[in-house]
Amino acid sequence: MDPGNGSDVLPEELTASVESFFDTAPPLQGSSLISHKLQAFIDRNSKSSEGGGPVRVVCVTSGGTTVPLEQRCVRYIDNFSSGHRGAASTEYFVKAGYAVIFLHRRGSCQPYCRYLPEDSFLDFFELGEDSSIQVCQSHSTIVKKAIGDYQNAVERGQLLKLPFTTIFEYLQVLRMVAISMRPLGSYGMFYLAAAVSDFYVPWESMAKHKIQSSSGPLDMRLSQVPKMLSMLRKEWAPMAFCISFKLETDGNILLQKADMAMKKYHMHVVVANLLATYKREVIVVTDNGCINVCSQDEYSDVEEEMIKILVDRHSKYLE
Numbered sequence: 001m002d003p004g005n006g007s008d009v010l011p012e013e014l015t016a017s018v019e020s021f022f023d024t025a026p027p028l029q030g031s032s033l034i035s036h037k038l039q040a041f042i043d044r045n046s047k048s049s050e051g052g053g054p055v056r057v058v059c060v061t062s063g064g065t066t067v068p069l070e071q072r073c074v075r076y077i078d079n080f081s082s083g084h085r086g087a088a089s090t091e092y093f094v095k096a097g098y099a100v101i102f103l104h105r106r107g108s109c110q111p112y113c114r115y116l117p118e119d120s121f122l123d124f125f126e127l128g129e130d131s132s133i134q135v136c137q138s139h140s141t142i143v144k145k146a147i148g149d150y151q152n153a154v155e156r157g158q159l160l161k162l163p164f165t166t167i168f169e170y171l172q173v174l175r176m177v178a179i180s181m182r183p184l185g186s187y188g189m190f191y192l193a194a195a196v197s198d199f200y201v202p203w204e205s206m207a208k209h210k211i212q213s214s215s216g217p218l219d220m221r222l223s224q225v226p227k228m229l230s231m232l233r234k235e236w237a238p239m240a241f242c243i244s245f246k247l248e249t250d251g252n253i254l255l256q257k258a259d260m261a262m263k264k265y266h267m268h269v270v271v272a273n274l275l276a277t278y279k280r281e282v283i284v285v286t287d288n289g290c291i292n293v294c295s296q297d298e299y300s301d302v303e304e305e306m307i308k309i310l311v312d313r314h315s316k317y318l319e
């Protein structure tokens with residue numbers, strides 16, 4: 001097995017912009033608790049699995065990052081993503097025996113909760129005669145399954161949830177996760193489904209207080225967020241199996257962009273998807289060619305087949 005992460009030298013310009021991003025980011029709240037949780041999770045899963053071999057651990061990133069416009073944030077730029085892809089994929093990775101670090105946007109879709117109501121949570125419950133709270137009969141099967149699957153994953157130590165909101169939090173936690181997964185070597189996997197901001201306002205040049213509309217039209221220059229995929233591959237976790245996503249709106253450039261990401265960032269797999277069809281169709285791009293994956297019908301998840309393919313690719317990588 002070859003980490004295949006290309007030349008070991010990162011372009012100086014990239015290293016400098018990454019350093020500057022982290023040096024100027026606001027301090028991560030609760031970083032020692034995150035670090036403690038991560039260490040405990042990795043320690044637990046570094047030991048042998050029931051079958052004897054080491055446990056595979058995947059970091060699933062999910063949901064969109066925000067870009068604050070003010071330090072005491074009233075307004076922000078958001079990224080499109082419900083977190084459904086990451087939540088569904090987490091369930092299938094757990095089913096395949098992986099331990100999952102679910103790095104997700106606060107308030108986005110959660111594993112095992114995808115079928116619970118979005119609008120009125122209260123529709124699921126009713127009051128019993130003795131004023132006890134019960135799940136309505138019509139929803140009980142779905143809720144029982146969700147609770148059972150979720151508790152199994154947690155009790156077996158297969159699920160660690162870490163939240164983020166801003167681009168600063170996301171990249172700081174991603175770096176912590178990646179560095180703590182380094183000892184797992186090639187048993188570690190990254191599945192980067194989060195929609196990550198490409199532009200941001202550096203903390204030191206950000207307005208401290210609410211921007212006043214009385215000052216007239218807003219003229220703002222956004223800096224480019226350094227692409228962290230190269231850092232992940234070359235510095236943070238060079239042996240891990242890395243899958244990134246490519247979302248486009250124009251089908252004519254999708255595969256070309258996915259191919260470019262494979263080569264430029266030395267990804268092992270890129271999952272290409274189009275905004276118009278991403279819920280039911282993806283293309284798994286590997287160095288051996290492309291595999292089209294479509295959901296069978298409106299009740300099945302495209303993630304089920306996709307995760308089988310990715311687990312199989314990871315097994316081959318481990319060989």
Ligand code: PMT
Nearest residue numbers: 081082083084085192193195196225227228229244245247
């Ligand atoms: O959550 P859902 O509503 O179910 O939607 C799922 C999805 C469409 C968001 C998902 O399938 C998807 O395509 N996610 C990636 C979207 C995206 O941000 O694509 P991109 O082309 O901008 O970025 C490509 C890759 O680079 C991503 O894996 C991203 O993690 C990474 N990236 C992006 C920007 C940046 N500054 N640094 C990065 O590392």
